[in-house]
Amino acid sequence: MGVTIKDVAKKAGVSIASVSRVINDSKPVAPETKEKILKVIKETGYKPNAMARGLKKNESGLIGLITPDMENGTFAELVKGIESVIEKNSMNLIVSNSKGEIERELRELHIFKEQQLDGIIFSGVKFTKKHKEYFDRYKVPTVVVSQKFPGSGLPYVDIDNYKAAYQAVDFLIKNNHQQIAMVRGPFYDKSAGKQRYNGYFEALKDAGLKVNSSFVKEGNFTIKSGYQAMEKILSENEMLPTAVFAASDRMAIGVLDCCLDNNLKVPEDISIIGFDDIELATVVRPKLTTVRVDHSKLGEKSVELLLNKIKKNKDSESFYEADFEIVERETVKKLT
Amino acid sequence: MGVTIKDVAKKAGVSIASVSRVINDSKPVAPETKEKILKVIKETGYKPNAMARGLKKNESGLIGLITPDMENGTFAELVKGIESVIEKNSMNLIVSNSKGEIERELRELHIFKEQQLDGIIFSGVKFTKKHKEYFDRYKVPTVVVSQKFPGSGLPYVDIDNYKAAYQAVDFLIKNNHQQIAMVRGPFYDKSAGKQRYNGYFEALKDAGLKVNSSFVKEGNFTIKSGYQAMEKILSENEMLPTAVFAASDRMAIGVLDCCLDNNLKVPEDISIIGFDDIELATVVRPKLTTVRVDHSKLGEKSVELLLNKIKKNKDSESFYEADFEIVERETVKKLT
DNA sequence: ATTGTCAATGTAAACGTTTACCCGTTTACA
DNA sequence: TGTAAACGGGTAAACGTTTACATTGACAAT
Numbered sequence: 001m002g003v004t005i006k007d008v009a010k011k012a013g014v015s016i017a018s019v020s021r022v023i024n025d026s027k028p029v030a031p032e033t034k035e036k037i038l039k040v041i042k043e044t045g046y047k048p049n050a051m052a053r054g055l056k057k058n059e060s061g062l063i064g065l066i067t068p069d070m071e072n073g074t075f076a077e078l079v080k081g082i083e084s085v086i087e088k089n090s091m092n093l094i095v096s097n098s099k100g101e102i103e104r105e106l107r108e109l110h111i112f113k114e115q116q117l118d119g120i121i122f123s124g125v126k127f128t129k130k131h132k133e134y135f136d137r138y139k140v141p142t143v144v145v146s147q148k149f150p151g152s153g154l155p156y157v158d159i160d161n162y163k164a165a166y167q168a169v170d171f172l173i174k175n176n177h178q179q180i181a182m183v184r185g186p187f188y189d190k191s192a193g194k195q196r197y198n199g200y201f202e203a204l205k206d207a208g209l210k211v212n213s214s215f216v217k218e219g220n221f222t223i224k225s226g227y228q229a230m231e232k233i234l235s236e237n238e239m240l241p242t243a244v245f246a247a248s249d250r251m252a253i254g255v256l257d258c259c260l261d262n263n264l265k266v267p268e269d270i271s272i273i274g275f276d277d278i279e280l281a282t283v284v285r286p287k288l289t290t291v292r293v294d295h296s297k298l299g300e301k302s303v304e305l306l307l308n309k310i311k312k313n314k315d316s317e318s319f320y321e322a323d324f325e326i327v328e329r330e331t332v333k334k335l336t
Numbered sequence: 337m338g339v340t341i342k343d344v345a346k347k348a349g350v351s352i353a354s355v356s357r358v359i360n361d362s363k364p365v366a367p368e369t370k371e372k373i374l375k376v377i378k379e380t381g382y383k384p385n386a387m388a389r390g391l392k393k394n395e396s397g398l399i400g401l402i403t404p405d406m407e408n409g410t411f412a413e414l415v416k417g418i419e420s421v422i423e424k425n426s427m428n429l430i431v432s433n434s435k436g437e438i439e440r441e442l443r444e445l446h447i448f449k450e451q452q453l454d455g456i457i458f459s460g461v462k463f464t465k466k467h468k469e470y471f472d473r474y475k476v477p478t479v480v481v482s483q484k485f486p487g488s489g490l491p492y493v494d495i496d497n498y499k500a501a502y503q504a505v506d507f508l509i510k511n512n513h514q515q516i517a518m519v520r521g522p523f524y525d526k527s528a529g530k531q532r533y534n535g536y537f538e539a540l541k542d543a544g545l546k547v548n549s550s551f552v553k554e555g556n557f558t559i560k561s562g563y564q565a566m567e568k569i570l571s572e573n574e575m576l577p578t579a580v581f582a583a584s585d586r587m588a589i590g591v592l593d594c595c596l597d598n599n600l601k602v603p604e605d606i607s608i609i610g611f612d613d614i615e616l617a618t619v620v621r622p623k624l625t626t627v628r629v630d631h632s633k634l635g636e637k638s639v640e641l642l643l644n645k646i647k648k649n650k651d652s653e654s655f656y657e658a659d660f661e662i663v664e665r666e667t668v669k670k671l672t
Numbered sequence: 673a674t675t676g677t678c679a680a681t682g683t684a685a686a687c688g689t690t691t692a693c694c695c696g697t698t699t700a701c702a
Numbered sequence: 703t704g705t706a707a708a709c710g711g712g713t714a715a716a717c718g719t720t721t722a723c724a725t726t727g728a729c730a731a732t
Binding site: 340341342352353356357360362363384385386387388389390391392393 | 720
């Protein structure tokens with residue numbers, strides 16, 4: 001179909017080896033020959049066939065990203081970070097949405113194996129026996145992002161979810177809140193969702209506050225689920241919390257919506273703190289106080305770790321924990 | 337490295353041809369043989385190498401998406417639509433962000449050619465001579481999405497931007513607004529941004545309203561640019577508009593923010609209508625009245641068109657125009 | 673018994689590269 | 703001047719598939 005290395009070689013009156021050498025400059029070739037070849041390449045618009053090259057060199061130049069959710073507001077930022085370093089290494093990014101379904105996730109992993117991806121950035125929701133089998137068998141270089149999966153042996157890039165949650169709740173406590181509710185995410189093994197809950201729990205405990213189980217409700221990180229969780233908290237408790245910690249900004253927004261719809265003023269009647277600091281957090285009124293996580297950085301770091309792993313760089317870090325920071329905006333009130 | 341078709345063949349005591357036949361079921365093979373082969377495949381975890389296959393069959397199973405912006409709130413939805421149909425055809429999606437820079441865009445296109453992508457979904461910002469050269473030379477099947485590029489000869493999937501803008505402004509007029517400002521996007525050729533402005537212009541003209549050039553300011557589709565555009569409108573005019581039409585929801589949110597910061601009540605003092613209906617539109621207070629565009633559908637349709645083009649389906653549509661609809665929320669007030 | 677047909681399978685070429693190996697010329701140095 | 707090293711460049715094998723073509727054997731029809 002297109003023009004191949006043979007065509008170029010013939011037209012330039014050299015062997016295909018020479019052409020290969022100039023396009024990769026893998027070996028010196030005489031200036032005149034080089035020029036001749038370059039000229040033909042320009043004329044014909046020749047592009048080396050990545051599949052043929054990949055087959056031979058056993059690398060595809062492709063990195064895969066599996067996420068459970070592309071609409072959570074952090075995805076774009078994550079991809080931005082990933083792309084920035086992928087681009088520098090002239091690789092390409094394949095994305096795929098598992099929708100949080102294990103079956104789909106596994107299927108994607110297998111497809112990625114077939115496609116001969118050089119590495120995978122994996123933002124899974126759970127690490128099952130099947131995952132283990134997969135990674136044991138195929139050994140595709142992989143790094144986990146925004147999650148940890150201890151015991152999987154996979155390097156990860158994340159923040160310290162426990163610590164971040166602890167500090168968020170502690171921030172509330174320092175503002176004299178005592179009745180603190182939480183809208184948490186689902187629990188899986190040692191997942192981020194679980195860690196954030198642990199942080200909440202310990203912060204309360206350390207402050208000598210009792211944790212009230214009807215104050216914690218589960219959501220699934222969507223705005224709607226945050227709304228519904230807050231509805232439950234409102235209806236099930238006579239004495240309302242003075243503050244709520246949501247395990248994601250989207251859920252926090254749902255909480256906020258719910259409060260507003262129930263004529264609760266934020267932060268006068270009730271304070272809210274979120275998690276992530278997505279763009280939404282700053283456009284909502286009142287603006288959301290939250291825990292800032294630099295997802296773009298997480299993206300960058302995960303590719304860097306992955307690239308190290310691909311190059312079998314033995315003494316490379318096997319994890320990275322990014323900083324976080326509480327950003328005060330308008331949804332937390334200091335009680336007197 | 338991994339297990340290949342040869343290994344499977346040897347272990348099953350058959351020829352590689354037979355193995356190939358069962359994994360593709362391209363030709364009948366005796367049930368017992370088949371079973372034997374299948375068993376070995378399962379045992380060894382054999383996966384066909386997509387690069388080898390692709391090289392031979394001259395197709396990669398890869399579709400590329402180029403967008404200028406992944407953080408505009410429509411991207412996730414678009415990709416969702418794209419993925420849903422790509423998945424059905426067991427293909428994979430490569431994404432790439434041009435950041436609206438022509439150079440980068442062109443570079444991506446060339447990389448896509450090298451990677452032997454089967455097709456490209458192109459959301460460009462401008463169609464230059466270099467684009468034309470590229471498509472003329474390489475003939476990679478391509479469909480344009482959320483844009484048109486008449487004269488490029490490329491099929492497109494979009495809405496009728498002119499009509500949609502016209503109706504949005506007409507909606508304002510029907511609510512008795514007469515002083516209508518617009519925050520428009522940048523103009524390129526016959527771009528969507530231009531079309532939306534034309535719709536605004538004509539709607540005013542048809543209603544016998546004069547268009548006031550200090551009422552129209554340019555943004556670049558970000559929230560911030562919307563804010564700044566509105567600041568200009570506010571500062572440059574003694575008599576303020578009673579309504580503003582923003583060419584995207586994000587800019588509309590910027591406008592809203594600016595109004596709020598300037599103690600203008602929305603919609604009491606000023607009405608706003610946006611464009612796109614991204615999720616943000618519903619979480620902002622007051623909730624944004626806007627023109628709903630189904631980006632997920634646009635995504636689906638663009639892959640469908642692309643697949644037709646790849647299969648050289650001659651009598652396939654060469655464009656698709658999706659519906660849109662005005663969704664009334666809380667930012668437009670009916671004047672009396 | 674001979675031929676023909678058909679199904680199942682095998683053989684080998686081809687896809688477009690990279691690269692180990694080889695060969696011929698030139699250069700450097702004793 | 704002779705020999706070795708260095709250099710430039712060509713040949714061909716290999717990467718893991720698919721597939722056209724060839725082969726085999728079984729069975730039916732003559």
